[in-house]
Amino acid sequence: MATSTKTRQRKQNGHAASLTATKQTITKSPKPSAPKATEGRLWNKLLGILIAVIVLLYAPISATYFLVGPQIGHVGDKYYYKPLISWNFAYGNGSGHPGYPGSNYEALKRNASAMMPHSVLGTVAIVLGLIQFLPVFQFRYPAIHRNLGRLYGLCAMVISWSSASFLRDTIPKKDVFSGDVFALILSLLSFGNLVTMGLAVAMAWSGDIGSHREFMALNYSLMLSAPLLRVAWLILGITWGETKYIINLYSSYFAGPFLLTAPMFYLRRHYKRQANKTLMNIKLHLGITAASAASLVYVIPLMAKPEMWAYRRTEYFWFTIPQFVFQAVAFTWLAAASMQRGDDKANTAWRTYQNGLISAPIFAAPMYHFLRYVYNCPDEMMGLGVTVGAWTTGLVTSFVIYVLATSKFVNKPAAGKGLK
Structure with a gap:
């Protein structure tokens, strides 16, 4: 009888130990969703790095454009387009510099009071966007995120105002670089920037953060049109051999639909x-x-x-x-x-x-x-x-x-x- 009782106790103890070991094994086992999360984070980092590189390469061009003046060759022409493409692409016929047909130098000079804040605050906006879309920054420092968002919104408003002022003067005079189609694209871009920024602000005020994020993603994508065009200038300037006037037109033609659909795919992948x-x-x-x-x-x-x-x-x-x-x-x-x-x-x-x-x-x-x-x-x-x-x-x-x-x-x- 005593032997039977001891045997039952040993079996119970062994069963309990087996359950404990099983629980420990389950606790220590990795979550099945971890590889997917890691893969998603990797693609996000690669995308973030790519955008950051494009923005940081473009920022010196836009920030100094009206400080040095296109007549002496701004940063992009001097350090990017001339050495990587050709002197003619940077400064020659079809480059936008004075002395050639289709040059928009006089139009820029005439509207310098509007276009200088456009270029400077445009640079501020695209750099701020790199920070604003960092999830860690959004959730750890919400007060700073909101204040930088207000600054970004102010930049967006000035950008739309300055571009509207420029286009109102140049469209009737046929002074827009790359012609009427590029003028139309700039008009749609300016209006889209204003509308998406306004909707993003309205959603933030109403507490719908998800919708705020959607409109801000589209707004920042539109902001990236300027640096994306410069990347296209480099690629097509080397491979196509056309003038800046022509390449700018067709680059914007491609960039418009691309920049509208890119946030669609990005947002639907993550949210x-x-x-x-x-x-x-x-x-x-x-x-x-x-x-x-x-x-x-x-x-x-x-x-x-x-x-x-x-x-x-x-x-x-x-x-x-x-x-x-x-x-x-x-x-x-x-x-x-x-x-x-x-x-x-x-x-x-x-x-x-x-x-x-x-x-x-x-x-x-x-x-x-x-x-x-x-x-x-x-x-x-x-x-x-x-x-x-x-x-x-x-x-x-x-x-x-x-x-x-x-x-x-x-x-x-x-x-x-x-x-x-």
């Missing part, structure tokens, strides 16, 4: 927002498609003339088609994939972005008349202008609609009702 049944509705999708088709019926006869596409047509297609096809395929595939797996939150985003791309022809008609009667754009550049204007307007409209429709205030009554 999920509310689903919205209206934005996912197939009837809305079909309605936008039908409206775009009807708009094409009106626009195509206006744009069908060969002279509308006469401005360096080969380069136009080379710069445009690959990016447009990528966006169309990516948005369609991601929308279909999210719908198939029942992810309503992701489907809301990608379906809205897809609708924005499809809606481009809807904006083509007003863009045509805007270029024709406000900018007095020549026929040969109408094809470029209408296309990029409608394309970018559709993308940014979809971005704004998505964020507003999925904000916690607009979507709160429907949150959690049949949506995954």
Whole structure:
């Protein structure tokens, strides 16, 4: 009897020890999600380093542009473009320097009082953005983050005011470097900067930090248009061999849609927002498609003339088609994939972005008349202008609609009702 009792005690003790060892093993085992988090952090660091390098290389150019004056060669021409590309690209015909057709030096000189704060505060804004998007900085030092955000917002307001002042003077005189299409892109950029900054501030005041982050990501992406253009100048100046005047135009043509879609992919990789049944509705999708088709019926006869596409047509297609096809395929595939797996939150985003791309022809008609009667754009550049204007307007409209429709205030009554 005593032997049987001792045997049971030994078995119980052994079982308890086995459970303790198992618990210790489970406690010490690594979390399965750790590799994914590490991988995400690695890509974030690489992206952050890339943006920081571009910004820090560009900052001396923009900060000193009006301090040294383009007539003697600013930092970019002296240290980047002349040694890496050629003297002609930096200072010759088509460079923007005085003494050549198409030079915008006199326009810059005439608007120096507006453009000097534009270049200096633009530099401050893009450098501040590097700090403001650091998660550690946001959560550990919220008071400093808010104060620097106010400074960034002030810079954004001055940038929009100064660019509007410059364009109001130069567009009627045809003094914008790279012509009317670049003037249109600058106008859309200035307006987009103002609108996204205003929406970001409104969301912060209302306490919707997620929506604030969305609009600030787009705003900072637009701010990065200037340094991205300079990178494109280097790459295309070396490989293409065209003048700065031409390369600047086509670089901006590529950069506009790219800078609008980049934050879409970045934000959807890292953050999920509310689903919205209206934005996912197939009837809305079909309605936008039908409206775009009807708009094409009106626009195509206006744009069908060969002279509308006469401005360096080969380069136009080379710069445009690959990016447009990528966006169309990516948005369609991601929308279909999210719908198939029942992810309503992701489907809301990608379906809205897809609708924005499809809606481009809807904006083509007003863009045509805007270029024709406000900018007095020549026929040969109408094809470029209408296309990029409608394309970018559709993308940014979809971005704004998505964020507003999925904000916690607009979507709160429907949150959690049949949506995954």
